[in-house]
Amino acid sequence: MAYTDEGMTKISSQKAKKLFNDGQEVYLLYPDNTEAVMESVDQIEEHEYRDGQFGVE
Known part of the structure; x- marks a missing residue:
């Protein structure tokens, strides 16, 4: 099964790391x-x- 909530935009692990380091809220x-x-x-x-x-909202 995979995460299917349409309220989240899925991102790559590399993008997650960059956004997190830039101070943005990233979700597991x-x-x-x-x-x-x-x-x-x-x-x-x-x-x-x-x-x-x-993901990110």
Whole structure:
């Protein structure tokens, strides 16, 4: 299953890292259509390893 909420724009892990470093709010997207605010760049690799997706509002 994949994240399907249309209120989020999916972005790549590279874009997530850039936007996060620029001070923008980036979300970790989960297959059950939940999300969490990214709190550190370290979360990118871990989330990506688990086939996670990233998004912005």
